[in-house]
Amino acid sequence: MKKPTALSSFLALSAALAGTALVAPAPAHADAGPATFTVDSTSDAVDADASDGICRTAAGACTLRAAVMAANARPGSTIVLPAGHYRLAIPPDPRYLNTRTADPTTGDLNVTAPTAFRGAGARETVIDADHVDRVFRMGADTTLSDLTVTGGEARQREVPVTDPGGGGIANSKNMTLRRVAVTGNTAGYGGGIFNIPDSHLTLIESTVSGNTAGEAGGIRFDDTGTVLNSTIADNRVTDDWDRPGSLSGYGGGIDIRGTGLVDIRNSTITGNTATDGGGGINIAPAYLDSLPPEVTDVVDVPLGHLALRNTLIAGNTVGRASGDCKKAFAAIESRGGNLDSGNSCGLTAEGDLPRRDARLGPLGDHGGPTDTVALLPGSPALDAASDCPSTDQRGVPRPQGPACDIGAFEHRP
Template identity: 30%
Template sequence: MKNRFKSSFNIFTLFSLLASLLGSAVFATPAYAAGIVVNSNADTIADDGTCTLREAITNANGDSQLYATNGECASGVGTDTITFAANHTITLDGSQLPVVTSTIIINGNGVTNTIIQASSCNPVTLPGSCTPASYRVFEVNSTGNLTLDKITLRHGQCSGQCATNQTIGGGIYNDGTLEISSSTVSGNSSSSDGGGIGSFGTITVTDSTFSTNDALYGGGIGSYGTSTVTRSTFYGNSAVMGGGLYNSGISTMTATNNTVTGNSADIGGGYYNDIASHLTIMNNTISDNSAPYGNNIYNYKGTVTLNNTIVAKSNIFSNCSGVITADAYNLATDNSCGSSNNKTWAEINLGTLTDNGGPTKTMSLLTGSVAIDTGDNSICPTTDQRGTSRPQGGSCDIGAYEADSNSPTFTDVPSTHWAFNYIESLYNAGITSGCSTSPLMYCPDATVTRAQMAIFILRGMHGSAYIPPAATGTVFVDVPANAFAADWIEQLALEGITSGCGNGSYCPNATITRAQMAIFLLRGEHGSIYTPPAATGMVFGDVPLGSFAVDWIEQLAFEGITSGCGGGNYCPDNSVTRAEMAVFLVRAFGLP
């Protein structure tokens, strides 16, 4: 015990002597934590006990330690990670954030929860009446290394000269190292290069979305350095050159598993590759971009290599312009993209840009697409844009999307739709071919008419090959022989499934209610003479005893065909949607 006390006394004495020799500065430097937590959405620098993003970046740079002695935005030594205590939308107040000069990681809470914006309005589309910003959001100098994860960065604008006499980079100007992952860069604008990002340094983009950015060169990204873009989506961006991405200045860009669609430019709607630059595109889906020269890709005396990529556009302009190296493992809709295998738009059969799972929107490969199982396995990435393993079949698929067992048939019914499996079953059983053929759509939210229901019910009863006898036009006064679905409506009556809507009419254009549907389904399943057991009035809160079709509705529930509309109710008077119809039919007729 005596020795331990002596040791403590000697350490204390040593620090006392150091303090007397060096002054009080020995104890003035605080002990900082390794991370900084932003706990305010303000854009201020003030000794007010809160930590703003502007203060956090200033302290992380190490230029000064603003108010760190009281614990506000205390910074660590070396790499600093900035996080957010809550969900914030931070609107800058008159100037860009401090230039990043050190290594800083900013981890947001998700693209809808952490939003960093120069203005509350979009300088590209200018919704509302607010004044757009005249500055960008982030800047990284040659010594800086910035990582952005799970944030939305938007509404920066660089027209004329921004903070460092650079006119490029509406959202971010990078002269050092920049990494962006799982983020959204939208609504930024530059009067020069890079509406979203303008870079002379190194940039790495993963699992991110660039939309509605605008620039002279490179609406989404304008790069004069080294760039790697993976599993990301570019749509709705615009520029004079390179609506989606612009690669220039003897630079190198590698783009893998990306969807580039709906971008526009005067030259190179999707990609523009400039003189002496190198652009490698692997397993991209590049579709429906627009430009008079090179709808999807324009190469001006640089090197462009295409691998396992879809380049699709159906208008009078060429998909590709310039010399592009592409073999037959690529698909194009004209003869302009090297040795690509040329197919029609219908043969490639792409879905619309939508949420098919994964961090970004994609364009699925629909049933029968020639892109399925026709890629080059020797250079195929191990996953697609969504993270789905490649290959799912014998060979990997061409493009950014790898078709799997949940690949959607209809462009408006992604695999994430609540009724996806039922709608797919209905299609595979031949009960429906959808509501539109070009593109193939199902219209899941549209209501079902009594005429359409007649077709659904009879095909469910008799199979997809069934064709009813020709109509006579004498069964219902409002269904002449040449009316839509007249054959089906009359056969439904002949089989005792319906007696019409009253007064000798069928009301073919009226929507069918969920109560009426219960009767049609059970008669179709069990026959015209079927009568359900008496109801209890205890199954659904909105279907008491005495309600229209209460016996049928309760029996539908007992057979597991319906569980109601939620909250213990059935919603008997609601019109049946086409998605609900798919569920009813698959369950009632046991479709696989």
């Protein structure tokens, strides 16, 4: 049997993942436009009639699952989630595990029409898959704000490469997360978030932490992405996963496999670990890093593109060794004001600080809607950035000193 090449493996995987695009349900009545659905029950129950565009279970409640089903029939709707712990309790139907059919009545929440989800705060509104399945599968443009996504689990199914990614969220369109925590999810690929080809993720003032995968512990990008004022911390890649593809163990925090631009600004990437290749960030389009070192060390055509600005990448590891970044057939463009605790990110622009001890505290509640990583007194990241947004991830005004700080956290004297 001929062994697949790196490129053929990636193309096969991408095609399979693209093949998981959701099949939308029958539309609501022609005159039904967008609506606002306010969830009034934390139980997991289906909509009584998925085609009428009304959020109502057989018991008369509006659950999260029923709201998603109703919103699928009314594109452009908003789902309001008051404070509460919303647990998914209906396991996926085995008949649909390896098909393109979206089954909104079981397993993960299948979004097939443009929808906005609005919580009461990431510490107040929690959507928990309770390990019955992943949390969300996004088949349409979506926005999520002020909530937590946790407890998702997307393991390899019976048929290879049909449904391996995104423990928290599998995204196939344009998705924006604002003041969202994605934490405590597991998957073969993309423990927190998996973004397949032809998708885009915008992550704003959010935290992706404590997720685990066989590849891409925090976030997997197969196309473009933007990360602003956000924290990617304490995600983990292990090599004990039965998964397709030519590599495992890469990209503890972020794994980039596409050729589009991934732009990271004013963010903190720390405490992530991998078993190989890029504890903080790994970038290598189409698995080209599976080629032998004799090729990757000599021929390094920059097909992938990562841009960094005012971003702190520190304290990430590969096994027991430090390892913030790794690239193959890709360019890491520094736009200045970045800090790397080693020298693996190739930072040479104005204001860059390679080989520096960042002096960071642990991930925790330092005020604001999501957990952050604090800068300790004496950190070289203090007052070392410029052209920052007006606030940090927590909403603290920038700057607090003569200049703003590198990363997602602005230190208050």
